[in-house]
Amino acid sequence: MAARHVPLFFASFLLLVAGCAAEGPSYSCSSGEKVKCQALAGYVPENETTYEAIKDLFQVQSLFALYGANNLSTSTAPSTKVRGGNAVRVPFPCACYNGTWTSDRQPIYKVKKGDGLYDIATTTYRNLVVYERIAAVNNLADVNVILEGQELWIPLPCSCDAVGGLETVHLAHIVEPGSSVAAIADQFGTTEKTLLELNNIADPKSLQANKVLDVPLRACNSSIRSDAVDGSLRVPNGSYALTAGNCIKCSCSSSSWQLACEIANLTATNTSACRAPTCSATTSSGRTISLKLGEDAPSVCGSTRCHYAGYYNTSNILNITAVPVTNQSTSPPPAPSSSAVDLRPLLASLYAALLLLATL
Numbered sequence: 001m002a003a004r005h006v007p008l009f010f011a012s013f014l015l016l017v018a019g020c021a022a023e024g025p026s027y028s029c030s031s032g033e034k035v036k037c038q039a040l041a042g043y044v045p046e047n048e049t050t051y052e053a054i055k056d057l058f059q060v061q062s063l064f065a066l067y068g069a070n071n072l073s074t075s076t077a078p079s080t081k082v083r084g085g086n087a088v089r090v091p092f093p094c095a096c097y098n099g100t101w102t103s104d105r106q107p108i109y110k111v112k113k114g115d116g117l118y119d120i121a122t123t124t125y126r127n128l129v130v131y132e133r134i135a136a137v138n139n140l141a142d143v144n145v146i147l148e149g150q151e152l153w154i155p156l157p158c159s160c161d162a163v164g165g166l167e168t169v170h171l172a173h174i175v176e177p178g179s180s181v182a183a184i185a186d187q188f189g190t191t192e193k194t195l196l197e198l199n200n201i202a203d204p205k206s207l208q209a210n211k212v213l214d215v216p217l218r219a220c221n222s223s224i225r226s227d228a229v230d231g232s233l234r235v236p237n238g239s240y241a242l243t244a245g246n247c248i249k250c251s252c253s254s255s256s257w258q259l260a261c262e263i264a265n266l267t268a269t270n271t272s273a274c275r276a277p278t279c280s281a282t283t284s285s286g287r288t289i290s291l292k293l294g295e296d297a298p299s300v301c302g303s304t305r306c307h308y309a310g311y312y313n314t315s316n317i318l319n320i321t322a323v324p325v326t327n328q329s330t331s332p333p334p335a336p337s338s339s340a341v342d343l344r345p346l347l348a349s350l351y352a353a354l355l356l357l358a359t360l
Helices: 008-018 051-058 063-069 117-124 131-137 181-188 192-198 344-359
Strands: 036-043 088-097 100-103 108-110 151-153 168-174 212-218 239-243 248-252 260-263 278-282 288-292 296-298 303-311 320-327
Touching: 036 051, 051 063, 051 088, 063 088, 063 239, 117 131, 131 151, 168 181, 181 192, 181 212, 192 212, 248 303, 278 303, 278 320, 288 296, 288 303
Parallel strands: 036 168
Antiparallel strands: 036 088, 088 100, 108 151, 168 212, 239 248, 248 260, 278 288, 296 303, 303 320
16 A cells, blocks of 8 residues: 655644644534534635536535535536636535534545645645644544545534524635635625634734635525424525425525425426425415415415425435415505605706796
């Protein structure tokens, strides 16, 4: 087996340029927690690649998960090219290990001939993780020696914590050269103050290029029950996710901040196994009707919509339920009636007359 050595003096230099390990995002958690969630990594490939290759590198569960995180059509071809330098959001499971939020035992990287730990961290995974962290979680006795064929757990940084009391999906974002905290906050719809606090940054001017920044993406509120198999599903704005055996497609939009779910209708899915969940609702006249998923029924207060509530049996995806939820949002003000008197022409005439008098 081949081994790749990094001189100790060079490794020490790398530690200096990387900065103190205590700096950067705070990913601490309670080691006793069993909470898990989905996080995102902003992977920026150096050279042209494909979605299939990215899926394999990060061991994403399915291409649909990758497509949903990037709001791509489900019919996107796996061989579709991704240009070098373009960021791709990669979904992965996040869990608490030894007091630190990290990717849940994935991805696993198999060492190739000529690989070095530093190269794997900076080149293969594009600075999403530091090599010291890889060495720590894999209990490597010597950071300068890894063996061809050795399998390494790549501990991607993540978090499952809510931010500002809102449901959140955390994105591990790589800072681009010349970027600023304010620009990143504006790009991802958060605040500069939030980014500074989450990432333990005292001075915005100290932001370093090619470092990981924890960026909170607001997720839509959901009617999925916590005891459902997909009870931890969180979908950030401008993306979607497939669930219930790819039978249900849930998307998030900032127009309502309410998770909107519908039958996925994938050609690759056995549609006969995807029974459409329905709700029973009572109209304002007292009549009981059946609603399809996502359908509205008139009621006294706004409308009652049939929302997806999760599924409960992974071996039987027919067990999908939905619940009616009353939408209490206020309606826009009514348009002026045709009998209303429009005073704007009269005011305009008076204003013109005053201007004429002023010139006499």
